[in-house]
Amino acid sequence: MHNRQIGPLSVSAIGLGCMNLNHAYGVPPSEADAIALLNRALDLGCTFLDTAALYGMGHNERLLNKAVMHRRSEFTLASKCVLDMYDGQRGLNGSPTAIRKTLDDALIRLGTDVIDLYYLHRLDKAVPIEDSVGELKRAVEAGKIRTIGLSEMSAATIRRAHDVHPVAAVQTEYSPCVRNPEIAVLDACRDLGIGFVAFSPVARGLLADAVHDDHYAKGDIRAGMPRFVEPQLGHNLKAVAQFNALAAEAGCTPAQLALAWVLSRGRDIVAIPGTRSIAHLEDNMAAGDMVIGADILARIDSLFEGDAIRGTRYPPALQAQIDTETFPGECD
Template structure:
């Protein structure tokens, strides 16, 4: 039997207050689960009340969409489905193409892999600087008109770009990395979302696992995407693990886990924020979802704020090549790789 979670609104969409980011079931992080374990986790997420599932054409070069397509589409009416285009496989490699032709092609491929004729929320995964945002959004508008897309989203884009896109067609949600240690949306994006009635989806809400106690002094396995991120490399890693230890102290005071404290902190920031933690572990999923019902005292949440004030975290969040594809504002003085 499916249970219910508190809900939040993303534009006209109503979703569980905490969704599921599906990327690490097929992509980027190690170790990846077996197909059977991934399928069981997805079905369990539905059973315990998750109604918002986030995937992308990029993840596993389509493998993640195929996973969702074969696993949960028999319960299509029970959840909101989100996927993304622009970042995808091009000639066997990760590529960026925001042209209308590429967006149309990737959308068709995503529908086929997902075994559906409709994606509820479809994002531009990144801004392609070679293509005006108006042209990329226009391609999605045609998808809306054809009934293949329900709503349009943007990922890792600045307030200025959001406003340009919104002038072409209402934007339903903006997705950006947001956690106590990555607070770039606070520069301008959250205010733009509030002004335009756009929902905000927070990916990597527990600091890519480090703020959930999932990374130790040894770092991450070879081949894990985080290994190329400066915050997970020496000398930055030791400093950031010290911050995580202090966060654990606050979580212990609150009687919750580190991950739950991060998620509760995010939910307290604005009422239109929906975090989408990812996990390969069923118990961790249940732990994450329990944060939707936590009511932590404001002074303790303020101490999380202070612990991760600007400049507290060591190292840029992305290596130089990945940062070049990020349009979201930087903090004044934020380090770049």
């Protein structure tokens, strides 16, 4: 797989989002299966692993330590702070003190002295972004992290953060049916020389032919996401069916088509799909060097115009934590 540049970091065009190995999608796989998948990803040329303090309440970082830290030289390691567990409860804290503790704990859980890319997972609107980034700047100076990232933040916030310390990467949901970064974030990143990391590039399974109804397993976050439940889901699946037909026409899986579309949007973009299946992992990694014709790419764009996808990305409480720009009427 070819590499792409994210700030000073060179990483595989398709990385691996590790969240669902411990978090958010029902019962996780066994530890042995998760370890096998992580090592298979490295074997396939994936050199970018993305985790966070929040995922599995620290267990995801511990999993990476056990599974692949003996292969540390083979991959770029990304993790996140601000969203974490505070006094036994999930919370948002962008204060320097909280960031420092989360980072120090993460280094212990990961079994490493340095994290290559460390994100502010969300914007804590109670703390000036300058204060939060200032703490990460001090962590860079202390040698605890190599580069700074931002997740789900607006163009205005990105520019303020970048004034404090160069930002290497911005991570936001981006797929053929989630286009919010195109409002302003991608332009800001390109103006400032910041790489873009697309999470949920197959739309949480919607564009991987993995969602057919809203009967989710207990603990699956999609059960609380408006676009993944009725009546919105039935409407959305009509566009998804057309997308699946385009994938068949292109001779690839729907997930591969979604990933190829994301990578086609610019050489400064990498994708980090997550999966629990080694077969799906292998399909995803194969999309890294896939070339899709301009006609099909244009038809994808047309397919998801207007209200082809209805419902917000998050329920109201979580949407309130998102700083990324929204389209007119998106959150009504």
